[in-house]
Amino acid sequence: MAREANVSVATVSRVLNGTAPVRASTRQKIMAIIEKHKFQPNALARSLVNKRTGMIGVLFPDSSNMFFSEVFGGAERAALKLGYTLFLCNTFSDPHKESEYLHLLCERQVDGLIFMGGRINARQCQDALVQEVIDIQKKTPIVLINGTLPGHPCHRVKTDEFMGTQLLVRHFIELGHERIGFLGGSLATTTTLEKLQAFKETLHANQLPYRQDWIRLGDFSIACGYQRMEQILAMQSRPTAVVCINDYVAIGAIKAALTRGVRVPEELAIAGFDDTQLSSAMNPELTTVSQNSDELGRTALAILSRLIQKEKAQQLTVLAPRLIVRQSTQRES
């Protein structure tokens, strides 16, 4: 390339990296040729010898769920400051795609991995899938967000979802609600389990009824929220407040209620989870729990960065959730 055109060989490298002193005159000469040819060093070759790509793989289940966008938005900002680039992989919650991307990222020699969703919060995760991650972890640092690898040590960052749910239920109780339901989520998922457990315990602790028919699971979508709320509304004896697994389900639930002419929050209070951008855009605005998604991504990346540099890092980081009270549970007076 520029080598022939000019005079030297590896001196170019020194100019590009400032790794050794170079005479001003020759530097200028080289710089000129670089400019002229718009020379771009090949990062592949560079990484091949450096053993460092500056890439961090990010696995997440669903780009249509704003929560994840917000998390990796935070991670991306942090990454740029540290000189890393994110390699985003949408697994569409498909374990098979998850494995594919996992391999892809390893082949591509990413410096580290951030893992969200999928197998790391599956209730029953096949050993093979766990082992796959473990094997990778031997070579490449991994940080799990809101999940775990049962039976294996790993670095993780999570929101205290138990506390988050507790905040919500207590909020309802303070408002005088005694009939509280739970919508959305799936028992195949540990986060649903954790939230449901918190839901149950908090009700018990307050001598309130925990009724199976007020618990309507399903998935994490708007459609699910809509259907489940329709079922609730069709009941003789209904709750006066419902906790939803996330903002999407809550949005669906609100739609169903309003469509049936049920006023929110006057006749039925509804709360979400995640404090997605959506929750303040809705009307009524959604009461929810913030996972501080930005911070979640940021600290995951901070920890990963330490791991990559072989520094010690905290195994488990738990972030406190915040209750965000809005209109869907309480009208401002």
Next chain:
Amino acid sequence: MAREANVSVATVSRVLNGTAPVRASTRQKIMAIIEKHKFQPNALARSLVNKRTGMIGVLFPDSSNMFFSEVFGGAERAALKLGYTLFLCNTFSDPHKESEYLHLLCERQVDGLIFMGGRINARQCQDALVQEVIDIQKKTPIVLINGTLPGHPCHRVKTDEFMGTQLLVRHFIELGHERIGFLGGSLATTTTLEKLQAFKETLHANQLPYRQDWIRLGDFSIACGYQRMEQILAMQSRPTAVVCINDYVAIGAIKAALTRGVRVPEELAIAGFDDTQLSSAMNPELTTVSQNSDELGRTALAILSRLIQKEKAQQLTVLAPRLIVRQSTQRES
């Protein structure tokens, strides 16, 4: 690696790629060792000789805007089928970050580039920024989505935003509206210009008033929609319907109206643009124009794929938008 453990050297390569016949027995032996060591070929070294990374860089302005997520969702699905992987880069609408990522992607030797937002739909784009893209285009295929490089030939896929706006205005006219406003967007942006032009012409063609004080620009955010609608509501003589630059602005506008006790659509009809996931989640549900975001991404990738294989591809592909009528302009009876 496996070479020493076994017997051969490059035979491993033939096994991995099936590029030449290998005796069954030796293949088995090699496969066994690959399994045992969980051997992963190094994609960096491989790409270095192949001159093909299988990566497609995607520049987009804002991961918090669902529209873009939907577009690259479509692109990703198409990419996977063709054996490509997307390298997503959030430019945060910052020209500087745009340039940074552009260089990064080139150094990383992406096979192609998809460009959305930023400079490619800036009204006044510095020559240097355009030239930067042109220079890259000489080496790497690029497809532009909803944008252009003024004065230079380039491959692009776009929605007919002019027609989209026309559909909206005509919809209002058919509903009997004669006082129509326009909210959000920025004149620094060509898409705003195009939509505004369509807005103006359609009004004129129907002998309806085009009033400057009913045109309230700003940006593309919920907050903007909220503020602009507040301004509109404070006016003596207000429109009975407003076209918004996108769904986000429309959502803000609806919130402002409802907050002021103005009923939507009875007292004020509001329409968005993009048919984001949000639009059907809102209530009232949002009348909007679908850009077929999924298809936009899919065809951009299809064209890019042809370009990468040195095949001829259509320079300009225009997708027809679809009017989606929902509650924010018309209550079902």
Next chain:
DNA sequence: TTGTACGCGTTATCAT
């Protein structure tokens, strides 16, 4: 069918 040797574009280690 399989092994040898060179090249891909860098960086790093020696010399000079």
Next chain:
DNA sequence: ATGATAACGCGTACAA
């Protein structure tokens, strides 16, 4: 200060 040269891990003619 700068020029050779050996890696890095892989594909691939070419030879065997």
